[in-house]
Amino acid sequence: xxxxxxxxxxxxxxxxxxxxxxxxxxxxxxxxxxxxxxxxxxxxxxxxxxxxxxxxxxxxxxxxxxxxxxxxxxxxxxxxxxxxxxxxxxxxxxxxxxx
Numbered sequence: 001x002x003x004x005x006x007x008x009x010x011x012x013x014x015x016x017x018x019x020x021x022x023x024x025x026x027x028x029x030x031x032x033x034x035x036x037x038x039x040x041x042x043x044x045x046x047x048x049x050x051x052x053x054x055x056x057x058x059x060x061x062x063x064x065x066x067x068x069x070x071x072x073x074x075x076x077x078x079x080x081x082x083x084x085x086x087x088x089x090x091x092x093x094x095x096x097x098x099x
Contacts (some may be wrong), residue, residue: 017082024075
């Protein structure tokens, strides 16, 4: 583990949080983009092309912004407890394998 090489608890915690924020942002962006594309396609198939041009863009933009924010926030919230545990773990416990 990194703590065997001299990494501090705060470094391990920041590393976990940085990784979670990158994964959360990527997942939220991709999910929002694909969700918007699918919603537009379903709207076009169900209501015709006129329905897509009648969408209020400010509401669509805000819902995309909120969904990205919620995805990012939940990814950070989900990694807090494991990050604290990993940061406080002794190196010998981390390297021990349990089968």
